[in-house]
Amino acid sequence: MSRNSRNSSSATWKKIVSVYEHLKEGLHWNIENVHKSVWYDEWTPFGKLCNLVPYVHISESDFIVADLWKGVTWEVDSLTTPIPHEIKQFICEKFKFTIWLGLHDALPTETFRFKRHLASSDMCKRCNKVQKTIEHCLRDCERSNAIWHMLDPSILDSTASTALEEWFWKALANNEASFGAGLWWVRRHRCNDIFNTDNPWTDHKVVALARITDKDLQVYRNRNNAFRCELFATWKGLVLAWDCGLRDIICEMDCFDILLIMHNLISGYSYEVTDLVYKIQEILSRPWLVHIEWVSWEANRAADWMARYGTKSNSNNVIWSEPCVDL
Template sequence: MIIGCGLHNAIPTAEFRLGRGLALSSTCHRCQNGSESILHCLRECPSAKEVWTLLGLYSDNSNLHDWLYRGARSGDVFLFFSTIWWIWRSRNHDLFNIDDSWSASKVVSLIRSSVREFHTIFAMHQSLSPPSLCLHWIPPPVHSVKLNCDASWFAPSGYAGFGCIIRNPDGCWLKGCTGKVEVCSVLFAELYAIWRGLLLAWESGFREVICETDCLEALFLVNQRMLSKDIPEWDLAKHIQEVMNWNWRVSILLIQRTANSVAKAAASVADIHSNWSQPWSELQHLIDLDMTLAN
């Protein structure tokens, strides 16, 4: 998700926040030398450069789009994007924990751990659930239900909407919930949607549940065996893991965004928290479209 924000120049760096009247200066708080653009934050700042150097990764002088494009086509795309992710997380940690900044070696350790987890999850999905990566929604097996979750960040309000939709093997609506929550990050919003969806499924009496998200970062976090308390979303990810260990069968899978259109539409208009026994007309249209594509 941070990559998509980067391509749209929407990562909330100091330069981004100054341009929207949310900050008084664009100066990088880590090096105090120059404006904190996206490239400065992720590549040019001495703190970021040290991480890239320790990993033995070459840092060029190309523009943001070309740099991300080449990284996406590199030999180890997981390493490239995991490095970007943890440099950004390190930046945020240092901003709010001035007396407890992360060293470059700690960031590298977190990156390598993430890469191992990414490869494990990727291999699992390739071998066990390739249909989950289809471009359209797929009905769940008989005797189970499918829960789709998504979040929509209402920047710069600090709030995000969430949508959780449960359907049966015939593609029919069973339960749904929407709402708005104050969030500290887009990842928190995605995790919150998963957590609320799992609670809805449990409270509705479903015990064979396939939960789907289009957020790889959220999937990665809830599948980590050892969660770092330094991560702001640690507490919420831990709650999700605890819910998954209740007396039921539940799995969380990664899907394409095109296969998550119903939950996305629900999240985009979410306001006060509501439970829905029936879909409204826009959602019903998308549900019908899902079943047309599935058949």
């Protein structure tokens, strides 16, 4: 970080330079310290995670960040400790933030920095051919273009030379996960080329990282869909019980996250399930008694059997007054 302040520098930069000596000790990347405790240190925007979970499983009480971060992916779904979905979702927020920065012309490209007197030129430092706009940085530079062609040529073939916003929407509509992962690693590749010249990345490495991230995003989205199905089944079961005139029931489930929702112990749900959460909370607020209990997966095999039975049945609803003989 250069501390020189020229007369042509922006007012913002002059202020930063004037307090640099006071700020430099606090300028660090928290995530680089992978030896922090997952639960008892503040390393996320949420603060200490121990305050956000119902309990920390004893086998994971000494976990550090390095136990969850595997270089390019997080392995939070392997935890026994129940993690609220809004925390898991935060892992994907960096892709959304990159897109947001691009749409608001806020990515620190050379053109962006040159206009604010933070760079001596607005030319791209990678190809030295044209002005480094956001479109050039993320798509049109020959270095970025090569990554897109290796990763998914259709992202460029159908949107060549289009405006940034139109390119974003078309590419997201065609393959949201692949484009989000590619965009993130194209930007990371650019930053590595400029700021880490001693350790350049090959195009094949960047494409491999993007494909791994793409796969993780697909798995994440599928898990969100599965969670929505669990919520829908819970809501539908409560509706059926109410419509049958039952006013004192026991609701057993093996999904701990839904149990926390029904007890109002977590908030900030993913937008994909908010509607179902509100429906469950509404029906629980009615004048009846609903005893919510958690059971292990092994103890909930009857519900699993009925779910499989339902997929093979032509009837909309089947009500048994006593256990089915097949159970």
